[in-house]
Amino acid sequence: MSAAARQFRAAGTLLAGLRDAGARIVVVSPGARSMPIALAARRVPGLETVAVRDERSAAFLALGAARSTGRPAVLLATSGSAGAHWHPAFVEADAAEIPLVGLTADRPPELRHRRAPQTIDQTDLFARHVRLALDLGALSDPDVPRAAFASAARVAVRAALGPPAGPVHLNASLRKPLEPPGELLDLRFDGPGDGPGIRPPRCEPDPEAVGALAPRLAAAQRPAIVAGPVPACRALPADRVRELAARIGAVALCEAGSGATLGDGAGFPLVDAFEPIVRCPSAGSGLMPDLVIQLGPPPVSKGLDAWFAAPGAPARIVVAAHGVPDPWHAAHLLAADPLAGLEALAEAAGGADRAAWLARWERAVRAADEARGRALEEVPGQAGLRESRALAAVLARLAPGRHVLLANSLPLREAELFAPPPRTALSVITQRGASGIDGLVAGAAGAALATGAPVLAVLGDVAALHDVGSLHVLRDRALPVVVAVIDNRGGRIFEQLPAASSGLAAGEFEAALVMPPRVDLIAAGAAFGIPALRAGDAAALRAALD
Known part of the structure; x- marks a missing residue:
């Protein structure tokens, strides 16, 4: 040969x-x-x-x-x-x-x-x-x-x-x-091809470790479950998380990227889009838990970060199959797949009457949704389109079961703050490993290719520019992907940093951090043969989405 x-x-x-x-x-x-x-x-x-x-x-x-x-x-x-x-x-x-x-x-x-x-x-x-x-x-x-x-x-x-x-x-x-x-050239490399392949092993919790941690949960008066972002293939089942939270008497705070969120229909005590509550200055008086069970990676939430880093922070149990996802350096660790670990803790600790605790949270959820609705009301005669209203309009237009990719920086955080009630049951895709904004157009294309389902990618203008070259993939494969770009002239998330009020001249702050792209993304789409629409107000955005 x-x-x-x-x-x-x-x-x-x-x-x-x-x-x-x-x-x-x-x-x-x-x-x-x-x-x-x-x-x-x-x-x-x-x-x-x-x-x-x-x-x-x-x-x-x-x-x-x-x-x-x-x-x-x-x-x-x-x-x-x-x-x-x-x-x-x-x-x-x-x-x-x-x-x-x-x-x-x-x-x-x-x-x-x-x-x-x-x-x-x-x-x-x-x-x-x-x-x-x-x-x-x-x-x-x-x-x-x-x-x-x-x-x-x-x-x-x-x-x-x-x-x-x-x-x-x-x-x-x-x-x-x-x-x-x-x-x-006529050869075909046939083979078994129909076997189960290699499957990743499950990480079951050690009974002795569960036994050591369960009394802490049983003694807690204000327990909370916190679910941060995970890859879509490891999304948490909302109905099961809610069931376990109800059995424990805990409120389950589930971020958009956890899978158990954005209108899953599971209902209280599972709470999605909880960020307005935990950022509220008065929340600490009656809504801060005394024990947190963190499922998997740390949450993105700015409000929870402040709670966990503050003096008198709640005790935490981190449930993770491997690694120590604890940037606050103060958690007990249960090595297990998150859902398996939560099930084991719930079984060992049993239930308790925590009705008053849950009632406080349920009132807070209703108040937050009412405040969110007021914040998203359109003001007659107001020109332009705020990021919050743009994102709310996009999420409200999606049919149940659709896949939505939320870019890091503002889109993901704005979804936590402004996702309008009632929230649609969506499959949320995030990129929270290294938390970068690169490759998101191609990432949305990969999700559509692998699942066969339509994907809406919500990006900022800097993230869109980062991966504008991947538009050729959407064109070549004719994939069912829509890219919605919130063009707010640069990295506006940096305006939430202390540097924004540190006395830097506006021009220097923009040059060092915001860096407005000043690129016509409509023309970029046309260059790749992809149709694009510009929406400058709420009515135009709704028409474009329809």
Whole structure:
């Protein structure tokens, strides 16, 4: 068998192994060195090959797909700097625990460190931001059985699924000739393909640890459950969280990104869009809990942050499968999947009569919704469109079950403050691993691709500019994605920082932090062949959404 044939068959075996382990999407960017692998991917039944010209967009698309499904998405790039463009997405996947498998094609060892073109050291390209970095060697090596590449695929997916889940880097050397022999172009890399794949293990709570913490919950007079943002594939079930909260006698404060929020229909004591309550100066007198059960990552809430950092802060139990998500340095830790840990605590602690505590919160929820409604009332003759009203109008127009991606900075925080009642049952997508604003257009595209469901991405103008190049993905794939840009002339979230009132001149503050893009996003959409509408007031926005 020729070296080119061995190379092509090894690539197909590797990709079929990734499919059998659970991967379903391969995002391919162009390149000669990676061509044999790209051609093999198209010949693996059960793998969808998605072509994306820019590696950065490709990586965030794969991230969006994996974040929505929990399945590892596969990336393919050629040699040189191509794979380095994945790094921001790998950082987010690392921090948010999202499974990715990145496969870089490489020049053979005899060309490395010799100034050969498009050749860099790719063996440790992502440093500590991957769960595993594995050099596969040369795919054409006659001494390596093809079964070893199928085994490497299983190793990669097992590492990507964790726990903790995260990105994995595979590096494969390919030699010329890169073109597979013509007689192999009709080959199909069939295989099992119908097995369960590799599933991530559940982390069950230790009974002794539960027994040590349950008395604290039983003794609490004002318990609260707090659910922060998680990837959409690990969204908390609202009905179960509400049921457990009711059994305990706790109020459940669930942020938009937790999954158990924004009109899930579960009802009190599950509370969504609670931020106006916990930010209220008078809330501390009767609404601050004496014990908090934090499910998973820390909440985004500014109000809760102030509570947890203040003297006399409530005691906290953090339930997390791994790691210590406690930036306030004062929590007890229960190592478990969040829902499993909450179920175990509820069973061990039992219920209690906390009706007065819940009644205070129920009154506060009604008052907050009434105040929110007044704040969102349109003022006759008022020109323009505030961020809060724009976001409220967008959320109110979405049909139940729709997917909405809320960008970091203002959109996510404004949703917590101004989501109008009654709130629609939505699937909320956030990017809260490293909490960056990059790659969100591609991330929305990945969610739509993987789920087949329409996605509305609500971005600020800076976030939109960050990923304007990914508009080509929406056009090429004709994906059901709508991008709603709140164009407020720059990073206005910085106006909430102390620096905004520190005496900096307005021009210097804008130049250093706000940085208005001054880009015509309507024209940018037209350049990519994507229709765009401008809405300058509430009526125009409603018409555009309809």
